[in-house]
Amino acid sequence: MRATVGRVDPGAGQRNFPVVLTNTSDRTCTVYGYPGAAFVDASGKQLGPDPERAPGSPGTVTLTPGKSAWAGLSFSSPQISGARTATPAALLVTPPDEREPLKVTWTAGEVPVGGDESSVSVTALEAGTGP
Incomplete structure (x- = not known):
């Protein structure tokens, strides 16, 4: 499995990114639910809370x-x-039912990590590569 982050899709005051999981194996697999996600610094320390579902x-x-x-x-x-x-x-990015996260370099700048209006959310997985 490989993880990537697509281009930002800005909305009114929002920043929206597709987080894409691609099957890199030679076998069919299934995913169900929500991926895990955590922003980290260069040392691997988590920045801010886990995203809300x-x-x-x-x-x-x-x-x-x-x-x-x-x-x-x-x-x-x-x-x-x-x-x-x-x-x-x-x-x-941790695929559902997996324990090992996949690391994706973040190039989209600042993210909220605390204070008012700091929540990050993630949607359930669906087929494709984005909206």
């Missing part, structure tokens, strides 16, 4: 070799919300 109805996604599932990672733009921020070195 957005409301929704998870479903099973079947991934044949080379196919992908994605989840939306969203937060209020720190410049608007006034949240305390940090610039992570990476996003750790």
